[in-house]
Amino acid sequence: MKIPKSKITYCRKCKKHTEHKITEHKTTxxxxxxxxxxxxxxxxxxxxxxxxxxxxxxxxxxxxxxxxTGVKSTKRISLKLTCKDCKKSTISVIGRLKKVEFE
Ligand SMILES: [Zn+2]
Known part of the structure; x- marks a missing residue:
């Protein structure tokens, strides 16, 4: 699935819609x-x-x-959205995907 590198969405800290940078959130x-x-x-x-x-x-x-046995072929992908104004980041789960591409 192709995901844009940035989008305009609500920031809880700024209490308004701002531009957010999108990256993949990875856990070890x-x-x-x-x-x-x-x-x-x-x-x-x-x-x-x-x-x-x-x-x-x-x-x-x-x-x-x-x-x-029963190994899943997909992963649960979570995205990290970082506000460009205040640098506050939030994590949102988008579901099960095979592959994520940022464009
Ligand atoms: Zn913000």
Whole structure:
């Protein structure tokens, strides 16, 4: 889907319609090495090792052991709209798309 690089839309901070720059919002979604959900923290708490179903905190088998069925061919795309006047940015989800192009 082709999306324009900028559009005029309402800005909550300016409280009026202004020009916004559109970019794709990307998330990494990985565990941080020192964060609350880190493996190091799990080991300190005595989790992240052993046997049995510990859910998120259990040991992690190799992903190659699993056959990934029902894998989606599209991604949920979210756009980052940045106001050109006040630089305030908002995120809006536009739905599932295969590919995004900015023109
Ligand atoms: Zn603004």
């Amino acid at each position: 979604g990985k565990r941080g090495s020192l964060k609350h959900g880190s493996i190091a923290r799990a080991h300190k708490r005595g989790l992240g090792i052993g046997y049995g179903n510990l859910g998120k905190w259990g040991s992690k088998p190799a992903m190659s052991k699993f056959k990934r």
